Amino acid sequence: MIKKIEHLGIAVNNIEEATKTYEALLNVPPYKTEIVEREGVKTVFFECGESKIELLGATREDSPVGKYLSKQKEGIHHIAFFVDDLKSEMKRLQSEGFQLLSEEPKAGADGKSIVFLHPKSSHGVLVELCEDRT
Structure with a gap:
């Protein structure tokens, strides 16, 4: 059962610049920065009420986020x-x-286990499902 919105993932071209922007916007520092080598992504997490904001920066051009940013805007x-x-x-599902x-x-x-739904299944929105890893 879906319990809540866990986070919104935002793809950015320059993660350091975006981190500064979101620090100013939310008036809090990020609580976690992490590189997920397998996915070729650097993530920066901010708490925002009951949910989170996840900034996503590609660590290589051929990663899913790198490919996304080559086709889409931030x-x-x-x-x-x-x-x-x-x-x-x-x-x-x-x-x-x-x-x-x-x-x-x-x-x-x-610290999450994840799976994504194809955007074609959800009206053009990439949906991630996650649970705490045990």
Whole structure:
């Protein structure tokens, strides 16, 4: 079951510059910076009420975020929803006709296990489902 919006992912060309911008906007420093080598991305997380903002900067051009930024402008990349049981939610959504981008959850940033839904399944929005890694 989807519990809440966990975070909004924002793709940026210059993560250091964007970090300064969001520090000023939110009036708080980021609580975590992390590189996810497998995905070729550097992430910076800010708390924002009950949710979070995740800045995404490509560490290589051929990464998913690098490819996204080569085709799109900076901006909202995905919306992430927190779930209690990721595998059960994956099965439920597949039965509802949603297309998953991977068959198994992956280790994501900020201590989460994640899976993405294909944007074609959700009216052009890349949706991430996540749960705390155990």
